[in-house]
Amino acid sequence: MLGLKLATDPRWAHLAETNIEEILTDHAWCEQKAATNAITIIAGNPEHTELVTELLLLAQEELDHFRMVHDIIKKRGYTLGRERKDSYVNELFKARIKGGNRQQSLVNRLLFSAMIEARSCERFKVLSENIKDEELSKFYYQLMVSEAGHYTTFLGFARKYGEGLDVDKQWKELIEIEGEIIQRYGKSESIHG
Numbered sequence: 001m002l003g004l005k006l007a008t009d010p011r012w013a014h015l016a017e018t019n020i021e022e023i024l025t026d027h028a029w030c031e032q033k034a035a036t037n038a039i040t041i042i043a044g045n046p047e048h049t050e051l052v053t054e055l056l057l058l059a060q061e062e063l064d065h066f067r068m069v070h071d072i073i074k075k076r077g078y079t080l081g082r083e084r085k086d087s088y089v090n091e092l093f094k095a096r097i098k099g100g101n102r103q104q105s106l107v108n109r110l111l112f113s114a115m116i117e118a119r120s121c122e123r124f125k126v127l128s129e130n131i132k133d134e135e136l137s138k139f140y141y142q143l144m145v146s147e148a149g150h151y152t153t154f155l156g157f158a159r160k161y162g163e164g165l166d167v168d169k170q171w172k173e174l175i176e177i178e179g180e181i182i183q184r185y186g187k188s189e190s191i192h193g
């Protein structure tokens, strides 16, 4: 799916379902980080009007997701917990393709973002197909569709602004890197855990 190297073991979804409160808090903060990431990219690249326009919409969608998760948290009588660390994303950030000029840095950041969207989309798919909770299953299906759109947006912009660079080769490299990292995950009740 989405060219990812390693598929998530559905057993992870069953584990996630044993601690819905934790998954929801972790998930809420994933959406916050996704919104923040889009705004950071805008701040660093204000001259790319099309990028700014699209990422403003994307950031708003991520904030909508944050609100939707928070609504579910409230509806179920839980309270949003403190921000959770996302070691998968931190590892990917450290291992991502680095360096180069401003153009290359933008491409690196866009590919890194596309990668996280792709994995999140895959995790939402696994959740929607495997958890017994009907409301959450539908919710995760809906989010899967939305994050797939974000993946396409980021990858499309990497190709657009990466003119003259071998973006497809770099994307393949990143898929390899991510495949190594994700092998160590799938064992805890968090979206990327």
Ligand SMILES: [Fe+2]
Pocket: 031, 034, 061, 062, 065, 147
């Ligand atoms: Fe999202």
Ligand SMILES: [Fe+2]
Pocket: 034, 062, 117, 146, 147, 150
């Ligand atoms: Fe997203």
